[in-house]
Amino acid sequence: MSRRPNYILRRLFNRRRRRPISTADGIGFIYIIRERVLSNGCWILKIGMTNSLDRRLKEHRRDCPNPNRRLWRFKGVGFRRRVEALFHLKVESISVDRPRTSCPFCHRRHQELFMLTPHQISNKLLPLFARLS
Numbered sequence: 001m002s003r004r005p006n007y008i009l010r011r012l013f014n015r016r017r018r019r020p021i022s023t024a025d026g027i028g029f030i031y032i033i034r035e036r037v038l039s040n041g042c043w044i045l046k047i048g049m050t051n052s053l054d055r056r057l058k059e060h061r062r063d064c065p066n067p068n069r070r071l072w073r074f075k076g077v078g079f080r081r082r083v084e085a086l087f088h089l090k091v092e093s094i095s096v097d098r099p100r101t102s103c104p105f106c107h108r109r110h111q112e113l114f115m116l117t118p119h120q121i122s123n124k125l126l127p128l129f130a131r132l133s
Contacts, residue, residue, distance in 0.1 A: 003097050013089040021079050028080030029053050030087060030132055032073040032125075035066060035113065043121060044099055045072070045114050047091060049084035064106040075132050083132055088112065094124040 004012075028051040035044040050056035053074060060069065077083045092098060095114040103110055116125060 002100070003092055003095055006093055009089050009093045013086060013093075016082075016085050016089065019082075021082055025079045025081045026051065027076065027078055029074050030077050030080065030083055030129075031056070031071060031075075032129070033060065034068075034070045034072045035110070036068045038115075042096060042115050042117050045091075045116060045125075046110065047084070047088060047112050047114060049077075049080040051080065064103060064108070064110070066103065066105040073129055075129065077132055087128070087132060090128055091116075091125060094120055094128075096120070 028049055030047070030049050031053060033046040033048070035046050037043050048056065053071075057071060091114050095116050097115045099113050099115055100109055102108065
């Protein structure tokens with residue numbers, strides 16, 4: 001999937017924010033993994049959620065042997081599914097693109113990837129991440 005236009009992302013964000021919190025939602029973590037840095041300086045980041053950070057990182061290592069993958073940031077949140085869905089939409093709105101190419105390490109198409117410049121990371125992504133709760 002390529003990056004969607006901002007007007008669509010705003011509409012999706014507002015619709016998702018109005019939804020009631022699911023009874024299946026709960027505490028957990030939002031994490032950002034740096035998948036790789038491209039030759040143009042952009043970072044490919046995976047953003048996800050889990051209730052067990054250790055287990056999820058082991059699953060990533062097992063499923064894709066990317067030696068460049070690094071856990072970059074994580075934060076405990078109250079409603080991990082809701083926060084992740086809203087955070088994805090916000091990050092997509094500031095990203096360069098949503099890469100959908102095959103992974104050079106496992107040859108699958110990973111989900112929840114975002115391409116950002118170093119400027120977007122420091123000036124937009126990090127302030128957004130700091131406000132998560």
